[in-house]
Amino acid sequence: MERKVLRHLEKRSREWGINLPAAPEAAIKAIEKKYKERGANIGFSAKRFEHPEKLNANAGLFRSSKVIFSSEWIAYLLMRNDEEVTNAFLAALGHELAHKEKYIPPYLHLFSVKFVAWVNEVYADFLSENKFLHGNRQLLLNSMNFKRSKKGEDKDDRLHPSWKRRIHYAENFETFDEKLIRQIAKDARCKNKKLIQKVIDHYTK
Secondary structure, three states: OOHHHHHHHHHHHHHHOOOOOOOHHHHHHHHHHHHHHOOOOEEEEOOOOOOOOOOOEEOOOOOOOOEEEEHHHHHHHHHOOOHHHHHHHHHHHHHHHHHHHOOOOHHHOOOOHHHHHHHHHHHHHHHHHHHOOOOOHHHHHHHHHHHHHHHOOOOOOOOOOOHHHHHHHHHHOOOOOHHHHHHHHHHOOOOOHHHHHHHHHHHHO
């Protein structure tokens, strides 16, 4: 276990006024084991993230790679865990696993990075609903609102649409389909018709 993760837990324990489990490393290993038994290989890291104090996750480079969560996630799971946190964590895990199933590297399309990256993210949002959230759209929306509340400034960037925009898609589109992909293309200002069709074919066939 990374020492930086343990230091982050100790810091949050002081800030939140909540005691850590007596054996935090054992508690972390128990969580990792629980999800491994459900078919998800996960881990927690501070070194893998630019901002480990935020709720972040990474699918890894390969299908066999562990899904890595930031040290902030394990702080919530150990000290502030409730139904809302568990639901948000399950949605995040499902989102990262979805990236392993279908993904288009955005930087292969240098003039349309935003469009491709946004499609990847929204697809993973929609698929996460069926991974661990029992196909329940309201649970997905709850998880998105939770993560939006923890983000601070919520705005679109080159690789991620804002949580406000992602919530709008989840509220207004029943499924991830051609119609939604074309809306994302419009919102990301992508006019490359051949690429748009290529992305539609990749994600809907």
